[in-house]
Amino acid sequence: MNREIFIPKTINSSESVDVTPTPFGMDDFDKTVMSTYSRFPLALEKSLGCRVWDSTGKEYLDFVAGIATCTLGHAHPVMIEAVTKQIQKLHHVSNLYYIREQGELAQWLVEHSCGDRVFFCNSGAEANESAIKLVRKYSHTVLKVNNPIIITANASFHGRTIATITATGQPKYHKNFNPLVPGFHYVPYNNIGAIEAAISELDKDDCRVVAILLEPLQGEGGIHPGSITYFQKLRRICDTTGILLIFDEVQAGMGRTGKLWGYENLGVEPDIFTSAKGLGGGIPIGALISKKFCDVFEPGEHASTFGGNPFVCGVALSVCQTLERENILENVVERGVQLKTGLQSIAAKYPQYITEVRGWGLIVGMELCSKVSLSAENIVMAAMDEGLLLVTAGPKVVRFLPPLIITEEEVTIALQKLDRVITSVTR
Structure with a gap:
């Protein structure tokens, strides 16, 4: 080639x-x-x-x-050209209006992933926060669960907001920030028995495990790749129980693993996944990407003033296209x-x-x-x-x-x- x-x-x-x-x-x-x-x-x-x-x-x-x-390194000519053109054309107008660049980037992401719908924000933490909100609404409106629980892994990292540090299975990030957000439970990574035991233990009264949030490869937790066998068994469990499978692709996504998305290394597809970091090549952007069936947000329920503005989307699209073209x-x-x-x-x-x-x-x-x-x-x-x-x-x-x-x-x-x-x- x-x-x-x-x-x-x-x-x-x-x-x-x-x-x-x-x-x-x-x-x-x-x-x-x-x-x-x-x-x-x-x-x-x-x-x-x-x-x-x-x-x-x-x-x-x-x-x-x-x-x-910095996906394309520093001062890449494609990014210089994209930044220059977009800032001269249209850089921010808010999501009150249709934004061509946002739609084009969303289309590229959908065409190059297992997702159907995209929500844009500014960072990985915001993308994961958005995923947590989406899961909770889905739980209440579709599953009719009063007390939804999300399982995450020990040694994980999902962000610095109060909900995403709660989702993060590392006590050092929790210190002095109590009370944390309820509704999370931690299990060892790559241990299917721990997942099965947690689901059995937590599903009682009006509580139910509604989602499992994992990194396909743990980054901040020590560079631990996911086990193919583990994730394939996990996908089957989610299919059987109706539990949503969420992947945090903030660090492993956008080509860093040699595949466009980390989940491609595991032979499974998530229902929801998040992206940031490499998506903009150094320009701040985050994205929540979901299958159509669990896209339950309605106008006014979630938003981001800067998320998906013409500037960041125009530059991010140039990064995506360059990954593919070159x-x-x-x-x-x-x-x-x-x-x-x-x-x-x-x-x-x-x-x-x-x-x-x-x-x-x-x-x-x-x-x-x-x-x-x-x-x-x-x-x-x-x-x-x-x-x-x-x-x-x-x-x-x-x-x-x-x-x-x-x-x-x-x-x-x-x-x-x-x-x-x-x-x-x-x-």
Whole structure:
């Protein structure tokens, strides 16, 4: 098959990017911006392709991609053109009117997924919040259930709103935010027996399990791919009981796994799924996508002022079309194999420090041994000094999330940098 994947011709040279050092006042920043992040002492200012430059002019190979968001890397010409054209044409008018770009993006998503209807918002958390609301209305109006329960998984992550942190099966995100939203129950991931036991236990009186919300691959929880057998059994359970199956595709979707959607790796279709992050290639957008039978929202029951405006939809559509036109999923598969194989070779060199490499496509995790003091953050910090940006997925997992246009040469460079980093931190 002929491939025409976009590769910035100048990414190996900083000459094409003005990297003149520009002083940045981190202390002034901290005086005015809330401390909701433990930020690294790094101010990024310029970018091109899969590389970024900080305020001192130092270059980094970006294997974070805005946390699985910059699908086409940085300053991709298609996005530059889409942003420029759309901002000059129509950028925001509200959902009081029909929006051509919103309809075109919705049509693309429906044509390229198992869904029939789309609701647009601004983020993954909002998309998951929308899914929770949709399920609750469906429960009350269709199933006639007074106390609906949604099952989610331990170590999951679904967002930062009060409902989505409740749905998130990690107690550290719940601390100090009580009272949480009722109607959620947690079970171990990839454990079908736990699902069956929970349904049996919870279905009583006027309570009923009405939905199961899962990530096809757990991202923030440590890069844990879903089991094909587990998800296929789960689909059969949902078909038998009428329970809705919801997939959180915020991190695993939009080509990151080598398939357009994470669920395609599992051989099942959800009734509802959510998307964000990579959908806009770095422009904030979220989407709730459902089968027709469970689309029960009516006018006035859910809304988003900025959701689906012409600007974000026009840019997101250009990202979607570029993924398809330039055969980028093929690149994800090839570079994913290269990355995973390279990481496994590194793991074999340091068996006392690295226990496993796992993931799909270009969402890969490297787990560190629990018995050693070396943490994922230790490696992330050392890699930053080496000119490689990485991110953690828990205290013992280093996460690799490069742009989907990453080249063979860049993966090789990243692996070489990582090898040097692990050698230095394990001495």
